[in-house]
Amino acid sequence: MPAFLDLLFPPKCAACGAPGWPLCGACVGEVGVLSAPWCDRCGRPWEEPMASCADCPPRSIDAARAPFLYAGPLARAIRGMKFSGWHAVGPHLAAGMAEVAGDILPADVVTWVPLSRRRRARRGFDQAEVLARATAARLGIPAAPLLVRVRDTRAQARVGGAERRRALRDAFATRKVAGKVTQRVLLVDDVLTTGATAAACASVLRRAGASSVVLLTAARSLGGPIPGRCVALTDRVEAQARTGSSESARVP
Numbered sequence: 001m002p003a004f005l006d007l008l009f010p011p012k013c014a015a016c017g018a019p020g021w022p023l024c025g026a027c028v029g030e031v032g033v034l035s036a037p038w039c040d041r042c043g044r045p046w047e048e049p050m051a052s053c054a055d056c057p058p059r060s061i062d063a064a065r066a067p068f069l070y071a072g073p074l075a076r077a078i079r080g081m082k083f084s085g086w087h088a089v090g091p092h093l094a095a096g097m098a099e100v101a102g103d104i105l106p107a108d109v110v111t112w113v114p115l116s117r118r119r120r121a122r123r124g125f126d127q128a129e130v131l132a133r134a135t136a137a138r139l140g141i142p143a144a145p146l147l148v149r150v151r152d153t154r155a156q157a158r159v160g161g162a163e164r165r166r167a168l169r170d171a172f173a174t175r176k177v178a179g180k181v182t183q184r185v186l187l188v189d190d191v192l193t194t195g196a197t198a199a200a201c202a203s204v205l206r207r208a209g210a211s212s213v214v215l216l217t218a219a220r221s222l223g224g225p226i227p228g229r230c231v232a233l234t235d236r237v238e239a240q241a242r243t244g245s246s247e248s249a250r251v252p
């Protein structure tokens, strides 16, 4: 972007709108970074290293990683990216994704969990594709659209358990042009929650012949306990002020 455009449209924090790009200094201080020790299979941080854990995504996904905790300003930036066209945040998130991808590589091709054609048309872009292409470029691995969403299930995000799994089972298909997928696939999405959606994609890729499917997301949503080291700095300081120095809130 030419420098004069910065004067007309100063780059603003994607989370709070204050000056600063892609996040302002205050918001950067509130980003939770996921770090080891963690579950070797899914990268969920714990107090001790382990081979697999209760929060692991379904078995059709061989391994998973995400650089950031889905909370606070980062969650706001990702929601903003989806719904108000902040797709310029994508390459910045991809830098963090490429950092942690080493643990789950090698891969021959990068692909993504696609939006339905209707949703993509309405939004103008597919946020997972933006992340996948930017990450693939950083890793030097080709990106290819291997999947199509034949049924729109994202609107039913709140439908739980078995019903959601049933709806997801038939939601994806491989693209005709993709032919037989005989490669090790790195699957990209924006956020990992239960992994049900990504697992549905991984199953389709495996049925098409993929030899392995690993999942890389920009952020991970965690329901259970989160080690203090992965909680944003400001939260840690607040937690310490509240509880003295509890194990879960201790700054290393």
Ligand SMILES: [Zn+2]
Pocket (backbone or CB within 6 Å): 013, 014, 015, 016, 017, 018, 023, 024, 025, 026, 027, 028, 073
């Ligand atoms: Zn901010």
Ligand SMILES: [Zn+2]
Pocket (backbone or CB within 6 Å): 039, 040, 041, 042, 043, 044, 052, 053, 054, 055, 056, 057
């Ligand atoms: Zn795990």
